[in-house]
Amino acid sequence: MTQYEPVIGLEVHAEMLTESKMFCACPVVDSTEAPPNTTVCPVCTAQPGVLPVINRQAVEYGIKVGLALNCTINEFNQFARKSYFYPDLPKGYQISQYEHPLASNGWLDIDVDDETRRIGITRAHLEEDTGKNIHMGSSSLVDLNRAGVPLLEIVSEPDMRSVEEVEAYARKLRAILVYLGVNHGDMSKGVLRFEANISVRPTGSDEMNTRTEIKNLNSIRSLVRASQYEIARQIKLVESGGQVIQQTMGFNEESGKTTVQRSKEYADDYRYFPEPDLPPLNIDRAWVAAIEKTLPELPDAKRERFIDELGLSVQDAGVLVADKATAEYFEAALKADVDAKTVANWVTGELFRLMNAAGVEIEQVKVTPEALVDLIKLVEAETINNNTAKEVLEAMFETGHSAGEIVKEQGLAQISDSSALEAIIEQVLEANPEPVEKYLGGKEGLFGWLVGQVMKETRGQANATVVNQIMRERLEGMRKA
Amino acid sequence: MTELTELTIHEAYALLKKGELSSVDLTQAYLDRIDVLDGRLHAYLAVTSDETLEQARRADERRAKGEDDPLLGIPVAYKDVLCTQGVETTCGSKILAGYKPPYTATAIDKMEARGAVMLGKTNMDEFAMGSSTENSGYGVTRNPWDTERVPGGSSGGSAAAVAAQMATAALGSDTGGSIRQPASLCGVVGLKPSYGRVSRYGLVAYASSLDQIGPFSRSVADAAVLLGAIAGHDPQDSTSVDMPVPDYIAALTSDLKGVKVGVPKEYFIEGIDPAVERIVRAAIDQLKELGATVQEVSLPHTDMALPVYYLIAPAEASANLARFDGIRYGPREQGDTLWDTYCQTREAGFGPEVKRRIMLGTYALSAGYYDAYYLKAQKVRTLIKQDFDAAFEDVDVIACPASPTTAFRIGEKVDDPLQMYLSDVFTLALNLAGNCGISVPCGFDDDNLPVGLQLVGPAFGEERILRAAHAYEQATEWHKRVPVLSG
Ligand SMILES: [Zn+2]
Numbered sequence: 001m002t003q004y005e006p007v008i009g010l011e012v013h014a015e016m017l018t019e020s021k022m023f024c025a026c027p028v029v030d031s032t033e034a035p036p037n038t039t040v041c042p043v044c045t046a047q048p049g050v051l052p053v054i055n056r057q058a059v060e061y062g063i064k065v066g067l068a069l070n071c072t073i074n075e076f077n078q079f080a081r082k083s084y085f086y087p088d089l090p091k092g093y094q095i096s097q098y099e100h101p102l103a104s105n106g107w108l109d110i111d112v113d114d115e116t117r118r119i120g121i122t123r124a125h126l127e128e129d130t131g132k133n134i135h136m137g138s139s140s141l142v143d144l145n146r147a148g149v150p151l152l153e154i155v156s157e158p159d160m161r162s163v164e165e166v167e168a169y170a171r172k173l174r175a176i177l178v179y180l181g182v183n184h185g186d187m188s189k190g191v192l193r194f195e196a197n198i199s200v201r202p203t204g205s206d207e208m209n210t211r212t213e214i215k216n217l218n219s220i221r222s223l224v225r226a227s228q229y230e231i232a233r234q235i236k237l238v239e240s241g242g243q244v245i246q247q248t249m250g251f252n253e254e255s256g257k258t259t260v261q262r263s264k265e266y267a268d269d270y271r272y273f274p275e276p277d278l279p280p281l282n283i284d285r286a287w288v289a290a291i292e293k294t295l296p297e298l299p300d301a302k303r304e305r306f307i308d309e310l311g312l313s314v315q316d317a318g319v320l321v322a323d324k325a326t327a328e329y330f331e332a333a334l335k336a337d338v339d340a341k342t343v344a345n346w347v348t349g350e351l352f353r354l355m356n357a358a359g360v361e362i363e364q365v366k367v368t369p370e371a372l373v374d375l376i377k378l379v380e381a382e383t384i385n386n387n388t389a390k391e392v393l394e395a396m397f398e399t400g401h402s403a404g405e406i407v408k409e410q411g412l413a414q415i416s417d418s419s420a421l422e423a424i425i426e427q428v429l430e431a432n433p434e435p436v437e438k439y440l441g442g443k444e445g446l447f448g449w450l451v452g453q454v455m456k457e458t459r460g461q462a463n464a465t466v467v468n469q470i471m472r473e474r475l476e477g478m479r480k481a
Numbered sequence: 482m483t484e485l486t487e488l489t490i491h492e493a494y495a496l497l498k499k500g501e502l503s504s505v506d507l508t509q510a511y512l513d514r515i516d517v518l519d520g521r522l523h524a525y526l527a528v529t530s531d532e533t534l535e536q537a538r539r540a541d542e543r544r545a546k547g548e549d550d551p552l553l554g555i556p557v558a559y560k561d562v563l564c565t566q567g568v569e570t571t572c573g574s575k576i577l578a579g580y581k582p583p584y585t586a587t588a589i590d591k592m593e594a595r596g597a598v599m600l601g602k603t604n605m606d607e608f609a610m611g612s613s614t615e616n617s618g619y620g621v622t623r624n625p626w627d628t629e630r631v632p633g634g635s636s637g638g639s640a641a642a643v644a645a646q647m648a649t650a651a652l653g654s655d656t657g658g659s660i661r662q663p664a665s666l667c668g669v670v671g672l673k674p675s676y677g678r679v680s681r682y683g684l685v686a687y688a689s690s691l692d693q694i695g696p697f698s699r700s701v702a703d704a705a706v707l708l709g710a711i712a713g714h715d716p717q718d719s720t721s722v723d724m725p726v727p728d729y730i731a732a733l734t735s736d737l738k739g740v741k742v743g744v745p746k747e748y749f750i751e752g753i754d755p756a757v758e759r760i761v762r763a764a765i766d767q768l769k770e771l772g773a774t775v776q777e778v779s780l781p782h783t784d785m786a787l788p789v790y791y792l793i794a795p796a797e798a799s800a801n802l803a804r805f806d807g808i809r810y811g812p813r814e815q816g817d818t819l820w821d822t823y824c825q826t827r828e829a830g831f832g833p834e835v836k837r838r839i840m841l842g843t844y845a846l847s848a849g850y851y852d853a854y855y856l857k858a859q860k861v862r863t864l865i866k867q868d869f870d871a872a873f874e875d876v877d878v879i880a881c882p883a884s885p886t887t888a889f890r891i892g893e894k895v896d897d898p899l900q901m902y903l904s905d906v907f908t909l910a911l912n913l914a915g916n917c918g919i920s921v922p923c924g925f926d927d928d929n930l931p932v933g934l935q936l937v938g939p940a941f942g943e944e945r946i947l948r949a950a951h952a953y954e955q956a957t958e959w960h961k962r963v964p965v966l967s968g
Contacts (some may be wrong), residue, residue: 092806
C-alpha cells in the first residue's frame with residue numbers, strides 16, 4: 001500500500017513588541033490585560049483624515065528577524081492596502097507589504113531525531129495587527145488596543161515533512177524571536193500566531209498537491225494537534241479515492257478537529273494596491289550593517305560554544321539554549337568560578353525536574369543562579385553531600401532561602417569531623433559484635449553494611465569518605481589485636 | 482469707506498495693525514453678512530458664531546500684546562473636508578452627520594497658530610467628489626454671480642463664501658480641480674499647491690495621491706500669505722515634503738520680464754466655451770505685454786488625463802471610504818447581520834456619485850482587472866508627468882483655462898456624469914503630475930459670469946505661478962468686480 005507524507009509550510013504572525021504601534025504613537029501594551037480602548041488614538045481608530053507614519057523601530061526589529069533568518073533585506077520596501085470589511089479592522093484595510101516585503105529568501109535549520117534539516121524562509125513582511133471583537137450574547141464589542149500593533153509575517157517554504165518538524169520549526173523560530181528581544185514568546189498573550197498550509201503526497205514523490213490552510217492557531221500545541229488531525233484526514237481522504245479541496249480551515253480546540261471555514265470559490269479579493277499615504281521605504285545598507293552588529297548570540301551559535309568551549313554534551317547544550325531565559329540563567333551561574341558541566345547537570349536535571357513538577361518557567365524560579373552556585377559550592381566543600389544537596393535545592397525552590405540558611409536551619413551539614421565520627425563508629429562496632437566477627441573472619445562484604453549503619457545513625461550526613469577511612473583503620477586495628 | 486467684508490487680508494491687516502479695526506468688528510461684519518446672505522447661497526454647512534467671536538477676541542488680545550501677523554484676527558472659512566476638533570465635520574455626507582473629530586487638521590492648526598479666526602465650515606460635493614457642489618448631502622451652494630448657477634466644486638462653498646464676501650479667505654481641497662475650477666466659476670483666486678507642499682493630516686481623504694489643501698482669496702498676495710501659513714513638512718504626513726517654505730510674498734513682482742509662458746495646444750479643444758477661449762487668450766496676450774515671452778508647448782497625453790484620473794482616484798477612494806462603516810462614528814443602520822449593517826449604513830449614508838466612484842474603484846482594483854486598469858493607469862500617469870517635465874524644460878509657467886466653461890445651471894449636468902467630469906478636464910492632469918496651479922480672475926462672459934486663467938508651475942514652483950498671477954492681477958481690474966447681492 002502507498003505510504004503518504006505531508007508537505008507543510010507555515011505562516012507565523014509575530015507581534016513586534018516595540019514601544020509604539022506600527023503607524024501611530026500609541027504604546028504597545030498587553031492586549032489581554034489593558035482595559036479596552038485605552039491605548040488608542042485618532043490614527044489607530046481610523047478617524048477620517050488621519051495618516052499613517054512608519055515606526056522605525058518596527059522596521060529595525062523586522063530587519064533583525066530577517067537577518068537572523070538568513071534573509072536578504074530588500075532595499076526597496078513598499079506598503080500596500082489589503083482591503084476587507086470587519087469591525088476589528090478600523091480602516092477597512094490593513095496596511096501590509098505585498099509585492100515588496102522587507103526580507104526574503106532565507107532559511108532556518110531545525111534538528112529532528114539527531115538530524116539537521118534546512119527549512120526555507122520565503123519572506124518576512126511588516127503589517128499591522130487588528131483589534132479584537134468581543135462577542136457578548138447577541139451583540140459584539142470592539143477593542144482596538146491591539147489595532148496597529150506591528151506584526152511580522154514570516155512565511156516558510158513548504159519544506160516540512162512531519163509534525164515533528166513543524167513543532168521544531170515553531171519552537172526554534174519562537175526562540176529566535178525571544179533571543180532577538182522582538183517578542184516575548186508568551187503565546188497566551190496572542191503575540192505569536194500560526195497558520196499551516198498542508199497537503200499530502202506519496203512518500204518520496206515531488207508532486208505538489210492541493211493544500212488546505214489552517215488559520216488562527218494560537219499555540220504550538222494547537223499547531224501540532226491541528227496538523228496531526230489535518231494530515232490524517234487528508235491521507236484517509238486520498239486513500240479512499242477522494243480529493244483534497246483547496247479550503248481555509250479552522251481548528252476546534254475542544255473536538256481536536258479541523259473544520260472548513262470557506263472554499264476557494266468564496267475566497268476574498270483583497271484588492272491590494274500600493275499604500276498612497278506612505279512613500280516607498282528605502283532601507284539603507286549601512287543601517288542594516290549597523291543592526292547586524294547589534295544582533296545577540298543566537299541559539300545555534302550559543303549551542304556550538306557551549307559544546308566547544310564548555311565541554312557540554314550536545315544534549316545538554318541543546319536543552320540549555322532552546323529557551324533564552326534558561327540560557328541566561330545558565331550563563332549567569334557561570335559568572336562564578338564553578339564547573340560548567342556541574343551547573344549544566346544541576347539545571348537540566350534537578351532544577352528542570354522541580355520546574356516541571358511545579359509547572360513553572362525558569363523566570364519564576366525562586367532559586368537565583370547565584371544561589372544555585374552557592375549550593376554547588378557547599379557540595380564541593382563537602383559541607384553536604386549530593387543527596388542532601390538535592391533536598392536542599394527542593395527547599396530552596398520552595399522557600400527561596402539560600403542553601404546555607406537551609407543547611408543551618410535543618411542541621412544538614414555533613415559530619416566530617418573525625419572525632420565525632422570515631423565515637424559513632426565505636427558505638428556501631430560495639431552494638432554489632434556478630435557482623436564485626438564475621439567481617440574479621442573474611443566476610444569482606446559486611447564492610448559496606450557497617451558503614452551503612454554509621455550513615456543511618458547520622459541521618460546520611462556523615463562524610464562517607466571519612467567514615468570509610470576510619471572504619472577501615474578501626475577494623476584493621478581489631479584484626480591485628 | 483469700503484465695506485469691511487470687501488477687504489482683502491492685506492487691507493484688513495493694515496487697518497488691524499494701525500488699530501483702526503478690531504478683529505471682533507471685522508468678524509461681526511462677516512457674521513452679519515452670512516446671516517443675511519447665506520440662507521440663499523448656502524455656502525456654509527456650519528457657522529461657529531460664538532466660538533468665532535471668542536477667537537476674534539483672543540486675536541485682538543494677542544495683537545494688543547504686541548503680536549503682529551497678517552493673519553492675526555482674519556476671519557476665514559474651512560471646507561468641511563478638514564477636521565476641526567469638536568466642530569461637526571461631515572464632508573458633505575450624511576454618513577458623517579453629527580461627527581465631531583477628536584483632532585484638528587494640521588493646516589487649520591497652523592492657521593490658528595497664526596491667529597486666523599474660523600467663521601465656519603463650507604459646503605462641498607460629498608467627499609469632494611463632484612464639480613458643482615450639487616453632490617452635497619446637505620443641499621447645493623449657489624453661485625454669487627447668478628444664484629441659478631453652480632459655484633463649481635467640489636470646494637464650491639469655500640469659493641462662494643469668498644466671492645460673496647462671507648469670508649476674507651478660505652481653505653479648500655483640490656484632487657482634480659476642486660479649488661481651481663470653483664475659483665474660476667466664482668471669480669476668486671484659488672491655488673492648488675504641489676503635492677507634498679501642504680500636510681494632508683486631517684484632510685479627509687478622497688484620493689490620497691492627488692489631494693492637496695489650498696487657499697481661496699480675493700487677491701494673489703492673499704493666496705501667497707495663506708500658502709506660506711499652511712505649507713511645510715508635517716511629521717504626521719509622510720507624503721509632505723521636507724523642504725523650506727519660501728517667502729511667497731517676496732516672490733511677487735509687477736512685471737514678467739524674462740518669464741517664459743507656455744500655451745499647451747491640447748488645452749484649446751473642441752467643446753471649450755468660445756467665450757472662455759477668447760478671454761483666456763486675451764489674458765495670455767496681457768502676460769506678453771507684461772514682459773513674458775509666450776510660446777506653444779505640447780502636453781501630448783492630455784486626453785488621457787481624464788480616464789486615468791477616473792481609475793486612480795476612485796481606486797484610492799474605494800479604500801479610503803471603507804472606514805465609513807457605522808461602527809465607530811456616524812449614523813448606523815442596524816441590520817440583522819454584520820453584513821446587513823454595513824450594507825444598509827453605506828446605502829443610506831452615501832450619495833449616488835460616491836457610490837458610483839466606490840464601485841468604479843473597487844472594480845479597477847479587483848483581481849484580474851488590476852493590471853489592465855489600475856496598473857496601466859499608473860503607467861500613463863507617469864507619461865502625463867513626463868509631458869509636464871518636458872514642457873517645463875522650455876517654459877517657466879503654463880497658461881490655460883481653469884475650466885472649459887463658465888458656471889453652468891444648477892441641474893444642468895447632474896444626470897450626465899461624463900459631462901460633469903469634463904468640467905475638470907483642464908485641471909486634473911496637474912494633480913496626476915503633482916504640479917501646482919492657480920486660477921486667477923481674467924474676465925467675464927456675456928452673462929457676466931467670471932472666467933479664470935490657470936497658471937501652472939512645476940512641482941514646488943509656487944513662487945513662479947504666484948508671481949505671474951500677481952503681475953497679471955495688478956495689471957487688470959477683474960479681481961475688483963464683485964457680485965451684486967442683496968438679502
Ligand atoms: Zn494609535
